[in-house]
């Protein structure tokens with residue numbers, strides 16, 4: 001049994017009655033446990049206490065403004081990858097100087113917006129990007145701080161779609177060209193290239209690839225130092241994995257992860273930057289859904305939920321496992337289901353052959369570990385409005401995103417121009 005919901009029969013999460021919550025706010029509904037988020041933030045802060053280190057939360061994991069505001073208020077910075085995330089981060093109260101701008105395809109407009117806002121650091125991924133950034137910073141009479149994203153060519157041992165540190169991936173710069181960039185740094189007079197960045201992938205469950213990648217970065221940093229480039233920061237990216245499958249996933253403990261990073265950069269005098277996304281929010285989040293139908297197929301029993309791949313795409317996209325709990329008295333017999341959504345694709349499957357306490361139409365189920373890359377990857381596919389989000393705290397809750405209305409869903413669409421008026 002999943003212990004995240006201590007007593008599924010009574011269906012309470014963070015002191016909130018999920019039946020009452022679902023009745024009031026409807027389903028599908030994302031619910032976040034504020035205390036669980038705070039606990040992760042505190043653990044990170046404790047783990048970094050006394051170190052020259054900062055945490056820049058990877059906004060893409062969950063970009064709800066209320067969560068961002070909470071994370072900003074706790075003193076963390078933000079790792080952003082688009083102008084949209086820049087706007088969200090600033091609106092949520094992150095100081096521009098605490099923002100790092102990552103991403104392989106920053107556009108001219110996005111770079112200009114980031115310079116205008118005064119973001120603290122650009123994690124640059126190519127020589128071409130340096131050229132553009134230099135030109136735009138020079139135009140504005142600014143000097144931009146830059147970390148070069150290194151591609152350490154390490155297999156992160158995670159799903160191929162979220163692996164980013166192999167030579168064949170689009171991310172970062174190999175060591176040789178990176179070396180040349182540092183040698184020629186004066187070519188970009190409006191840039192201060194004094195940092196390194198590496199992010200090898202996400203949902204990392206082994207420390208070995210992290211150790212390997214960080215060792216390569218550390219050797220490179222040592223080389224730069226020996227040739228007269230003192231680095232001010234090394235950004236180790238995000239990637240720390242979480243437990244999606246209780247009893248089966250054994251992610252590294254935070255303390256072991258941090259010890260691995262500190263050991264790699266022992267003696268480094270600059271600042272270490274961490275960009276966790278998933279680790280902060282994944283396990284604080286739940287997707288609450290209602291059973292629309294229990295459909296006995298010829299060979300399998302389908303549990304059709306009112307949540308679908310448009311609400312939580314991770315199982316469809318990465319064959320990701322999410323623990324599922326049926327919110328029914330647990331003395332009901334166990335039954336094996338294929339848990340699916342109503343979208344018209346076979347890929348709209350949350351789980352196959354999943355044993356749950358038996359459910360009936362109208363019962364509630366909860367998908368666990370849905371706080372990261374859940375709502376932030378949601379779409380309106382099949383013209384299904386975006387779900388609502390609530391923050392559970394001290395036995396009560398706050399609505400932090402209302403359910404999208406039909407009007408909102410189609411608001412940006414225009415009638416085609418009449419012939420001849422274009």
Ligand code: LLP
Pocket residue numbers: 058061079102103162199201202203237238239240275276277278279314318372373377
């Ligand atoms: N920094 C950079 C440069 C990144 O690209 C990412 C994630 C992070 C930090 C945060 O990584 P985290 O700590 O969350 O692992 N949609 C996928 C995950 C994609 C991750 C993309 N980059 C999923 O649902 O598993």
